[in-house]
Amino acid sequence: MKRLVNLSPSRPWALLLGLIPLALVLALYLAGSDARLTENPNDKLLPSLEQMSSALDRMALQPSKRSGEYLFWTDTAASLQRLGLGIGIAAIIGLLIGLLTGALPAVNVALSPLLTVFSLVPPLALLPILFIVFGLDELSKVVLIVIGVAPFIARDLQKHTLEMPREQLVKAQTLGANSMQILFRVLLPQIMPRLIDAVRLSLGTGWLFLIAAEAIAATDGLGYRIFLVRRYLSMDVIIPYVAWITLLAFLLDMALAWLSRRLYPWHHKGAAS
Amino acid sequence: MxxxxxxxxxxxxxxxxxxxxxxxxxxxxxxxxxxxxxxxxxxxxxxxxxxxxxxxxxxxxxxxxxxxxxxxRGIVFQQYSVFPHLTVLENVTIARAFEHSPLLGRLFGSAKRQAEDEAREMLASVGLASAEKRYPHELSGGMRQRLAIAQALIRKxxxxxxxxxxxxxxxxxxxxxxxxxxxxxxxxxxxxxxxxxxxxxxxxxxxxxxxxxxxxxxxxxxxxxxxxxxxxxxxxxxxxxxxxxxxxxxxxxxx
CATH class of the missing domain: 3.40.50.300 (P-loop containing nucleotide triphosphate hydrolases)
Incomplete structure (x- = not known):
């Protein structure tokens, strides 16, 4: 018998062992739901799969009686637009600040204290200010995501830019490169896969700020819907929505990982030198 | 001197x-x-x-x-001398791009072909003629240093x-x-x-x-x-x- 630390399961076993805990959680939920529903068919806390699928059918496949919209899809579109805009703008700002502060000592000296202070401000505490300044519309929600995520991306990219081997910068200079060329041909391409990594890591935070902003002031969106139907204890809507958000987050993460491997193969194959 | x-x-x-x-x-x-x-x-x-x-x-x-x-003053370090995000050929032509394209650092058309021909000649002289499309991480340590030398010498x-x-x-x-x-x-x-x-x-x-x-x-x-x-x-x-x-x-x- 090998030591446990040396025992790594083969592929089919790994798959099976990974699925068991998930199946167990599902089975526990179904058993609990069944038990509560036999005791009280009107129980709302642990809806059965049928109840959830009929709720989803109502939200996704039938037009709303009040507005005629397919709520599930308008919520999804509204949330994804806010998240996409917020993360996209944060990525651009983060890239600019991170790259410039990392590459140019003069910019670093000027911006670093501001960046440090800014990244320590809890973004949710700024939400009231954002609502006051930018109104309750889309802008304040997007700005919240930007403020919440951009400092993290900027600091992460700054760190990676500073960690770039000095040898490469010296080499570029001996080949006659000016500062612009070093920025665009040496540093930027090598920082791009790091940007994708940083965006992947910050998507979770992005969702957090999105749902928080939607919960407080919105008229559509996944977060808005969850907090709206909470008033009626509509677990049959909340649980599928949460599952859907999780799936979306998973797909976004996968897509970014694929994009990074596709665009920057040299980054993923252990480019050590 | x-x-x-x-x-x-x-x-x-x-x-x-x-x-x-x-x-x-x-x-x-x-x-x-x-x-x-x-x-x-x-x-x-x-x-x-x-x-x-x-x-x-x-x-x-x-x-x-x-x-x-x-x-x-050209330089070859023990490691990190070449650019990991560029192919072997690009690692050499980039020196010409720095020379002729001060803003973007990129070459196009005939200038690019000319730089590539020159770079191929230099790569051949260090024994890397067959590796021009590969990335540095696909090269052995010796080949990587050959590349670093070719790169260092291209601008004479x-x-x-x-x-x-x-x-x-x-x-x-x-x-x-x-x-x-x-x-x-x-x-x-x-x-x-x-x-x-x-x-x-x-x-x-x-x-x-x-x-x-x-x-x-x-x-x-x-x-x-x-x-x-x-x-x-x-x-x-x-x-x-x-x-x-x-x-x-x-x-x-x-x-």
Whole structure:
């Protein structure tokens, strides 16, 4: 018998062992739901799969009686637009600040204290200010995501830019490169896969700020819907929505990982030198 | 060509180099040896321009060595010398792109083809003709250093600085690389400064050997005195065959 630390399961076993805990959680939920529903068919806390699928059918496949919209899809579109805009703008700002502060000592000296202070401000505490300044519309929600995520991306990219081997910068200079060329041909391409990594890591935070902003002031969106139907204890809507958000987050993460491997193969194959 | 007068280098209280006086003529091939931390790499940095002298002068053609790296001084480091995000060919053409495209650093059309032809020629001369589409991580350590050398030479520097370029290579590959450097040195009429920790390599390559060492040492304050050049020996360049003959005679391989 090998030591446990040396025992790594083969592929089919790994798959099976990974699925068991998930199946167990599902089975526990179904058993609990069944038990509560036999005791009280009107129980709302642990809806059965049928109840959830009929709720989803109502939200996704039938037009709303009040507005005629397919709520599930308008919520999804509204949330994804806010998240996409917020993360996209944060990525651009983060890239600019991170790259410039990392590459140019003069910019670093000027911006670093501001960046440090800014990244320590809890973004949710700024939400009231954002609502006051930018109104309750889309802008304040997007700005919240930007403020919440951009400092993290900027600091992460700054760190990676500073960690770039000095040898490469010296080499570029001996080949006659000016500062612009070093920025665009040496540093930027090598920082791009790091940007994708940083965006992947910050998507979770992005969702957090999105749902928080939607919960407080919105008229559509996944977060808005969850907090709206909470008033009626509509677990049959909340649980599928949460599952859907999780799936979306998973797909976004996968897509970014694929994009990074596709665009920057040299980054993923252990480019050590 | 290069002259140092009473050159000192300190980092705070830590004296690394002291009282360095030397003259180097164009076309010399200088190897520098010494224990680790003896300042030979620091001297290379002074030549490169990434470090400045604390006292004394280091001049190139009578003018102080510029205080940042430039075109006239090419460099090959032990590692991280090539750009991991560019193919072998791009790693060489990028030098021409830096020259002709000051804003974007990119070449297009005929300028690009011309740079590529030139780069292929250079790659062929270092033995990398068949690898032009590969990325550095797909190359062996020796091939990567060949690429670094091709890249360093494409803009025709007068001086080539080598910082333990073969330190991480296997002995067999190292011998090939030494041959390569020697042939390129003759072909391009370079002045070469090479740091090595392998004294044999120092004796075998080049025309002149410098040994860096401390002449004064205070055990209570080990950093109070720096290293200087203790030996400055002319080295007659030997044929590889002759060298091996002598080496075999000195260290016979048991049958």
């Amino acid at each position: 290069i002259e140092a007068q009473n050159l000192w280098k300190h980092y705070g209280d830590h004296v690394v180099l002291e009282r360095i006086n030397l003259k180097v003529r164009e076309g010399e091939f200088i190897t520098m040896v010494g224990t680790s931390g003896c300042g030979k790499s620091t001297f290379l940095k002074l030549l490169l321009g990434t470090e400045g002298a604390t006292r004394g002068t280091l001049t190139l053609d009578g003018n102080p060595v510029p205080d940042e790296p430039g075109l006239d 520097p007068r001086i080539l600085l080598l910082d333990e370029p073969f330190g991480a290579l296997d002995p067999g590959i190292r011998a090939d690389m030494q041959e390569l450097v020697l042939s390129l040195w003759r072909k391009h009429k370079l002045t070469v400064f090479m740091v090595t920790h392998d004294i044999k390599e120092g004796f075998y390559l080049g025309t002149r050997l410098w040994v860096f060492d401390k002449t004064r040492y205070d055990p209570q304050a080990p950093h109070a005195y720096g290293a200087t050049i203790t030996y400055d020996l002319p080295v007659g360049h030997m044929d590889r065959a002759l060298y091996e003959e002598i080496d075999d005679r000195l260290h016979p391989v048991p049958a």
